[in-house]
Amino acid sequence: MNALSYAFFNAVETGLRGFPIPCRTGLVSIGSPDRDAPVFLTCNYHLTVLRVKKALQGMNCYLLVANSKGYNVWCGAAGGHFSTHSVVSALTTSGIQDRVDHRRVVLPQLAATGVEGREIDRRTGWTALWGPVYAKDIPPYTANAFSKTREMRKVRFPLGQRLEMAVMWAFPFSLIASLLTFFLWPDFLLPVNLLLWGVPLLTFLSFPLYSRGLNPQAKRMERFSAYTVIFDFSKIPLILWAVFLVGLVTFGLVANHATWEFMLRWGFASLLVILIISIDLMGSTPLYKSGLHEDRMLKVQLDVGKCKGAGFCEQVCPRDCYEVDRQRHTARIPRADLCVQCGACIVQCPFDALQFVSPGGEILTPETIRKYKLNMIGKRLVRV
Ligand code: SF4
Numbered sequence: 001m002n003a004l005s006y007a008f009f010n011a012v013e014t015g016l017r018g019f020p021i022p023c024r025t026g027l028v029s030i031g032s033p034d035r036d037a038p039v040f041l042t043c044n045y046h047l048t049v050l051r052v053k054k055a056l057q058g059m060n061c062y063l064l065v066a067n068s069k070g071y072n073v074w075c076g077a078a079g080g081h082f083s084t085h086s087v088v089s090a091l092t093t094s095g096i097q098d099r100v101d102h103r104r105v106v107l108p109q110l111a112a113t114g115v116e117g118r119e120i121d122r123r124t125g126w127t128a129l130w131g132p133v134y135a136k137d138i139p140p141y142t143a144n145a146f147s148k149t150r151e152m153r154k155v156r157f158p159l160g161q162r163l164e165m166a167v168m169w170a171f172p173f174s175l176i177a178s179l180l181t182f183f184l185w186p187d188f189l190l191p192v193n194l195l196l197w198g199v200p201l202l203t204f205l206s207f208p209l210y211s212r213g214l215n216p217q218a219k220r221m222e223r224f225s226a227y228t229v230i231f232d233f234s235k236i237p238l239i240l241w242a243v244f245l246v247g248l249v250t251f252g253l254v255a256n257h258a259t260w261e262f263m264l265r266w267g268f269a270s271l272l273v274i275l276i277i278s279i280d281l282m283g284s285t286p287l288y289k290s291g292l293h294e295d296r297m298l299k300v301q302l303d304v305g306k307c308k309g310a311g312f313c314e315q316v317c318p319r320d321c322y323e324v325d326r327q328r329h330t331a332r333i334p335r336a337d338l339c340v341q342c343g344a345c346i347v348q349c350p351f352d353a354l355q356f357v358s359p360g361g362e363i364l365t366p367e368t369i370r371k372y373k374l375n376m377i378g379k380r381l382v383r384v
């Protein structure tokens with residue numbers, strides 16, 4: 001794919017990130033791989049494959065594209081679409097076993113919520129290694145003898161990603177609204193689009209201002225309600241709305257439009273857009289848990305007596321919650337407050353030393369976490 005096609009697909013599919021877009025599964029050769037060439041595996045979400053192929057440019061390796069029903073790695077694994085079965089099937093049907101002499105496959109770290117490394121090994125004889133969170137880190141990870149630095153394990157939410165999330169919210173809504181206003185109320189075409197692009201951009205660009213020090217398990221959440229999303233960031237969506245209203249009034253005064261009808265119409269429309277975005281503002285970030293329910297309150301509990309210091313928890317945790325003492329063969333969870341309740345550590349722990357516990361003391365065992373995946377609103381209900 002040339003640079004122009006890449007830029008086109010990258011831009012359009014960034015706008016459509018909220019929807020699964022599948023591509024062909026199977027084996028892809030990158031460069032001139034020999035029998036020792038590394039094997040990487042990813043999901044069949046088109047945008048991911050596009051970006052992973054770009055990150056692998058210049059390497060000689062194989063890329064296995066496994067079926068995730070067109071979902072991205074994180075959502076597909078958490079929702080049960082990108083599973084142990086998807087990986088086993090890709091390894092056993094793609095012909096990769098005839099192309100290389102080793103049996104080592106690098107999986108995306110964010111698949112650890114739904115793909116069981118031990119099961120891959122047991123069912124195929126392939127050793128699953130947990131690669132870095134971001135595809136751009138694959139070349140240095142490979143050069144570093146398949147060893148991840150701490151930075152390679154952590155999810156971040158930098159400016160580029162925040163812009164992508166703003167575009168993901170704005171693009172489909174503005175497309176629908178543009179079609180409607182173009183034919184029915186052409187005078188509204190520009191202001192509606194300004195609103196639909198302006199509010200998401202404002203929300204995500206200002207994210208560092210209000211996210212610092214946030215803790216989704218904080219007491220203040222319990223004070224309101226586990227189900228009340230508007231208050232998850234305290235009153236942030238309302239503050240953003242106030243900022244937008246100030247801009248609206250300023251515009252109204254400058255353009256001589258500041259009538260009650262103008263203010264009410266656009267004030268109400270902007271509130272509606274902010275409420276839609278804030279319905280799952282946490283889930284639109286990789287830093288907090290999605291959903292509108294008490295699963296956000298779950299805490300990971302470590303049974304020190306069972307822990308053998310294998311370190312899988314540290315390898316797969318996207319929030320860097322763990323510290324593993326290799327000398328004493330034991331783990332600690334010093335940054336448990338950063339946990340996003342993904343369950344990856346629990347799924348991968350070979351000694352079942354980890355489990356979730358609810359604020360009411362209810363235990364979610366490793367068996368439950370492996371069996372039940374997250375539904376559309378981030379609740380663990382889907383049986384796989
Ligand atoms: S909790 Fe489990 S995965 Fe983590 S170090 Fe202990 S035994 Fe290993």
Ligand code: SF4
Pocket residue numbers: 300316317318319320321338339340341342343344345346
């Ligand atoms: S500690 Fe929390 S965020 Fe880290 S892997 Fe476990 S469940 Fe996920």
